[in-house]
Amino acid sequence: MALSEDTNSLPIGIKSKMAQTIIESNFGERFDGLFSISAGGLNPGITIGIDEKFQDKHDNAEKFYYEKYLKMIPFDVPITIEFSKPIELQ
Numbered sequence: 077m078a079l080s081e082d083t084n085s086l087p088i089g090i091k092s093k094m095a096q097t098i099i100e101s102n103f104g105e106r107f108d109g110l111f112s113i114s115a116g117g118l119n120p121g122i123t124i125g126i127d128e129k130f131q132d133k134h135d136n137a138e139k140f141y142y143e144k145y146l147k148m149i150p151f152d153v154p155i156t157i158e159f160s161k162p163i164e165l166q
Contacts, residue, residue, distance in 0.1 A: 083151040091153045111162040121154025128159040
């Protein structure tokens with residue numbers, strides 16, 4: 077993916093959607109616990125939902141997942157990590 081040096085000057089909403097697309101395009105790789113990615117909403121940037129059962133898998137799991145997804149995104153965008161139970165359809 078080629079990004080302009082001006083990417084950081086784009087509005088946060090556009091960068092958030094770009095970051096969401098980058099992470100979604102890598103779903104083929106092993107992503108322990110990842111079950112949702114959203115852009116916008118209450119928090120600026122992206123919110124990444126991780127299954128709460130993975131919260132105890134790493135020391136300081138929030139930092140672990142934050143750094144993991146930060147490395148994937150080649151520009152500045154706020155990242156929020158949330159641990160919760162995935163919604164199960166019955």
